[in-house]
Structures are given as C-alpha cells and as structure tokens.
Amino acid sequence: DAKTTQPPSMDCAEGRAANLPCNHSTISGNEYVYWYRQIHSQGPQYIIHGLKNNETNEMASLIITEDRKSSTLILPHATLRDTAVYYCIVPQGGSEKLVFGKGTKLTVNP
Amino acid sequence: DGGITQSPKYLFRKEGQNVTLSCEQNLNHDAMYWYRQDPGQGLRLIYYSQIVNDFQKGDIAEGYSVSREKKESFPLTVTSAQKNPTAFYLCASSMWGANTEAFFGQGTRLTVV
Numbered sequence: 001d002a003k004t005t006q007p008p009s010m011d012c013a014e015g016r017a018a019n020l021p022c023n024h025s026t027i028s029g030n031e032y033v034y035w036y037r038q039i040h041s042q043g044p045q046y047i048i049h050g051l052k053n054n055e056t057n058e059m060a061s062l063i064i065t066e067d068r069k070s071s072t073l074i075l076p077h078a079t080l081r082d083t084a085v086y087y088c089i090v091p092q093g094g095s096e097k098l099v100f101g102k103g104t105k106l107t108v109n110p
Numbered sequence: 111d112g113g114i115t116q117s118p119k120y121l122f123r124k125e126g127q128n129v130t131l132s133c134e135q136n137l138n139h140d141a142m143y144w145y146r147q148d149p150g151q152g153l154r155l156i157y158y159s160q161i162v163n164d165f166q167k168g169d170i171a172e173g174y175s176v177s178r179e180k181k182e183s184f185p186l187t188v189t190s191a192q193k194n195p196t197a198f199y200l201c202a203s204s205m206w207g208a209n210t211e212a213f214f215g216q217g218t219r220l221t222v223v
Contacts, residue, residue, distance in 0.1 A: 043214030100153035
C-alpha cells in the first residue's frame with residue numbers, strides 16, 4: 001500500500017503562495033494522489049487529485065513529479081481561511097479505501 | 111441540496127450505554143465510511159461499506175457496529191465494549207472506484223461521561 005509522508009507543520013504569510021509537499025515513493029502506476037483539508041472541528045474537504053499530469057482547479061494546483069514519488073499542493077494566494085490541516089492521500093490499492101495520516105498543519109499568518 | 115448529513119452534532123452518553131450515530135447521504139453514492147478522530151490526530155477508519163448489505167472492518171472496528179440496509183444510510187453504533195468512545199466521529203461517502211472524491215459530513219462529537 002502506498003504510504004505518504006508530510007511535514008507536520010508549515011507557516012505561510014497571507015497573500016503568498018503556500019507549497020505543501022508530500023512523499024509517496026511506493027505509489028503504484030495506477031494510483032491517484034488526493035488532497036483534502038480539514039478546518040478545525042469540521043469534516044475534511046476535498047481539494048484536488050491527480051494521476052501523473054499537473055492539475056489545477058479553483059482552489060489549488062497539484063504538481064506531481066515525473067517519477068510520481070512526490071507531489072506538491074500549491075495554494076497560490078493563501079488567506080487566513082486556508083489555515084487548516086492538509087492531508088495527502090493515496091487510496092489503498094484495489095479497495096479505494098481512504099486512509100488519512102496526520103497531515104500538515106498549515107498556519108497562514110497575517 | 112445534495113450532501114451528507116450527520117446528526118446530532120454533539121452527543122453525551124453515560125458510560126456503559128450503547129449509542130447510535132446517524133449518517134445520511136443523498137448523493138447516490140455507493141460507498142460510505144466511518145472515521146474516528148482524536149484531538150491532534152488524523153482520521154482512523156472504523157468501517158466502510160461498498161454496497162448495500164455489505165460492510166468491511168477498518169483499522170479500529172472493535173467496539174463498533176454498523177448496518178447498511180439502505181444506500182442512503184450508514185448508522186454507526188458505539189457499543190459499551192468500546193473502551194475510549196469519547197471522540198469526533200466523521201462519516202463520508204463516495205462513488206466506489208478510482209478517480210473519485212469523498213464527501214464528508216460535519217461530524218458528531220461524542221462525549222461519554
């Protein structure tokens with residue numbers, strides 16, 4: 001099963017880009033990378049996912065390295081409301097179960 | 111509006127009592143999940159269900175039970191056998207298979223006294 005490794009915490013200044021890294025060195029060729037975030041005391045919220053191409057939506061961009069062993073979630077202009085725990089997930093192969101680790105606590109500072 | 115609803119938001123129970131947490135979705139999703147979250151920790155999978163009348167244990171199923179009699183509903187019972195039931199419980203749903211995102215409810219905070 002592909003496991004993910006994320007830094008426990010990061011800080012970012014308001015208005016600047018937040019770049020959140022994730023390592024998933026054991027990812028298989030057909031496994032997707034998903035990103036969710038959880039604002040305090042709320043349910044997690046889906047952000048974006050990708051297989052091997054870079055992806056962008058209204059919330060964020062996802063950059064996946066060519067070897068697919070790591071990825072970076074980019075919030076281009078972080079706001080205070082982006083303060084949350086960000087989870088990088090590679091669903092367990094075959095069953096598509098979502099397994100959440102501890103994620104990265106992103107604090108956006110004024 | 112489509113979505114996933116958990117109720118109640120806060121729940122208090124006395125030790126030794128069973129309690130059932132509700133989770134309903136109108137997204138026509140096949141799969142539903144229950145997670146537990148303790149303070150400062152990530153989410154841990156309790157049970158999941160891919161289809162009506164079928165469910166599988168997750169990583170921490172002991173002391174919990176579920177049923178999936180309808181596609182829309184996946185209630186979780188916290189039994190008296192669960193040694194540390196006080197936690198934040200999250201329900202989610204998704205289509206089953208690759209390339210699909212999960213939608214989460216707002217959670218139920220259970221406190222056992």
